[in-house]
Amino acid sequence: MKHKYALKIQYLGTTFSGSQIQPAQRTIQSEIEHAINILTKENNKTVFSGRTDAGVHALSQIVHFDTEQEINKRKFVYSLNALLPDEISVKGFAKVDEFFHSQKSARYRWYRYIINNTSHKSILLRNISLHIPEKLNVQEMHSALSYLNGHHDFSSFKSSNTDNPATHCNILYSSCRNFSGIIYIDLIANRFLYNMVRTITGTLIEIGGCKYTAEHMADVLEAKNRKCAGPTADARGLTLMSVGYDERYNLKEIMNTEAINEQNVLCKAS
Amino acid sequence: MKHKYALKIQYLGTTFSGSQIQPAQRTIQSEIEHAINILTKENNKTVFSGRTDAGVHALSQIVHFDTEQEINKRKFVYSLNALLPDEISVKGFAKVDEFFHSQKSARYRWYRYIINNTSHKSILLRNISLHIPEKLNVQEMHSALSYLNGHHDFSSFKSSNTDNPATHCNILYSSCRNFSGIIYIDLIANRFLYNMVRTITGTLIEIGGCKYTAEHMADVLEAKNRKCAGPTADARGLTLMSVGYDERYNLKEIMNTEAINEQNVLCKAS
Numbered sequence: 001m002k003h004k005y006a007l008k009i010q011y012l013g014t015t016f017s018g019s020q021i022q023p024a025q026r027t028i029q030s031e032i033e034h035a036i037n038i039l040t041k042e043n044n045k046t047v048f049s050g051r052t053d054a055g056v057h058a059l060s061q062i063v064h065f066d067t068e069q070e071i072n073k074r075k076f077v078y079s080l081n082a083l084l085p086d087e088i089s090v091k092g093f094a095k096v097d098e099f100f101h102s103q104k105s106a107r108y109r110w111y112r113y114i115i116n117n118t119s120h121k122s123i124l125l126r127n128i129s130l131h132i133p134e135k136l137n138v139q140e141m142h143s144a145l146s147y148l149n150g151h152h153d154f155s156s157f158k159s160s161n162t163d164n165p166a167t168h169c170n171i172l173y174s175s176c177r178n179f180s181g182i183i184y185i186d187l188i189a190n191r192f193l194y195n196m197v198r199t200i201t202g203t204l205i206e207i208g209g210c211k212y213t214a215e216h217m218a219d220v221l222e223a224k225n226r227k228c229a230g231p232t233a234d235a236r237g238l239t240l241m242s243v244g245y246d247e248r249y250n251l252k253e254i255m256n257t258e259a260i261n262e263q264n265v266l267c268k269a270s
Numbered sequence: 271m272k273h274k275y276a277l278k279i280q281y282l283g284t285t286f287s288g289s290q291i292q293p294a295q296r297t298i299q300s301e302i303e304h305a306i307n308i309l310t311k312e313n314n315k316t317v318f319s320g321r322t323d324a325g326v327h328a329l330s331q332i333v334h335f336d337t338e339q340e341i342n343k344r345k346f347v348y349s350l351n352a353l354l355p356d357e358i359s360v361k362g363f364a365k366v367d368e369f370f371h372s373q374k375s376a377r378y379r380w381y382r383y384i385i386n387n388t389s390h391k392s393i394l395l396r397n398i399s400l401h402i403p404e405k406l407n408v409q410e411m412h413s414a415l416s417y418l419n420g421h422h423d424f425s426s427f428k429s430s431n432t433d434n435p436a437t438h439c440n441i442l443y444s445s446c447r448n449f450s451g452i453i454y455i456d457l458i459a460n461r462f463l464y465n466m467v468r469t470i471t472g473t474l475i476e477i478g479g480c481k482y483t484a485e486h487m488a489d490v491l492e493a494k495n496r497k498c499a500g501p502t503a504d505a506r507g508l509t510l511m512s513v514g515y516d517e518r519y520n521l522k523e524i525m526n527t528e529a530i531n532e533q534n535v536l537c538k539a540s
Contacts, residue, residue, distance in 0.1 A: 010392070010393050010394075011393060012393045012394070059394075077389070077390070081390060081391055086391075086393070086396055087393055088393065089390050089391045089392060089393050090390060091390045119347075120347070120351060120359055120360060120361045120362075121351055121356075121359045122280070122359060123280050123281060123282045123356070123357055123358065123359050124280075124282070124329075124398070126356055128394070
């Protein structure tokens, strides 16, 4: 009989060639599958909620896999963490029903881009933020984001490096906030196009730096042309914060306090 | 004419042999002096507010040096940061009067020890915290700390590896708090003995793990014997948060809260 399990994992993407398995590359997925296969002595394949690029981090990425075995949660998570490199941590584990699919069942993804907007580099945030010493206008950036809320064709923010023809997304929440010089750009959407958050961020940085006003974002969106948007912001500043699923999947045990925080964000948005 | 300047620096101690200069070792002080000397073309010596051990971090360490030159602050800090390795950042710079001394003028030091007390390792806090998966009793640890407040002979918490005969310190503030499984142990004192915070932490961990009750801390203090205290906790969890000086030194411009905010960003994220 097949059993299906979901893992919540956290990783610092700095030293990996992205999440997705690729021949001869050190990826998050290859490390995870390697560790799982040592423990199950099977040839398990994992499915991620979505891929993250080289250098991008995750605080709560959801991964599922099938196995012939009934797994002891506590022991399994402990052993996985012992086998995984320092930059990857398993933070939760749950048995799920056969209908659950980490990617297809996901209702939303929450990404955060962090900018260190102080004069000096930060040794603590150096791997997870982009340092921009020139003062950015955060209020203008926040206003610019409001044009993106809701259902739109996001072709302008899609890397040309992809041939997926679906270009519509629904942005459920967006904000740009400043906490003593550390800027958080938060975006929650049902789905994201390839490089979309980083391209939106690149456009926001141009607006924050007074190259354009907030309304420029509306023009870029309308143009449906990648050339109108700003540059793709560096991967290091981007983190997948969490992935949301229907309550019926009973993922509570891997959705702990972060989920409450997510809920707050969603509540504020509505 | 001599000019005196104070620097506020931040560092991740993980890959250094402590702060203090030593022959053939990579230390914070050797990196700082090397960078300053490139810029001033002099042979400047620096004085730190206090030494930190190998593996210990600082969010706001204060360093002073004398030079023959009048220094342009903005340009100097920018150049220093470009010369320093990624793990060290200059966060502030001020001209001070001839009476200022980073060590002797200091009125207090604030240290924080961070314990990740969740079941799983944290990729964000891995270099700046100690991971203890077994649940600690934080309330009992906080109570134990209260016995240390005020003027005492701290011989029990002094590494035997030192011959400084002065063993009295004044603890101005102490607390042990839990934020969603991340434990902060904060201690502010006029001075600290060698390894004192790490030995207090080792004793607290024994109390938090129910080996002893809170009153044990009073007995250990009373004994004036290092053998009565717990083991010296791992250096990686310890951070020098800040150093306090008299207002008359007018160090306001290097006394802000940025650094503490950065640490909060990491702790909240993990």
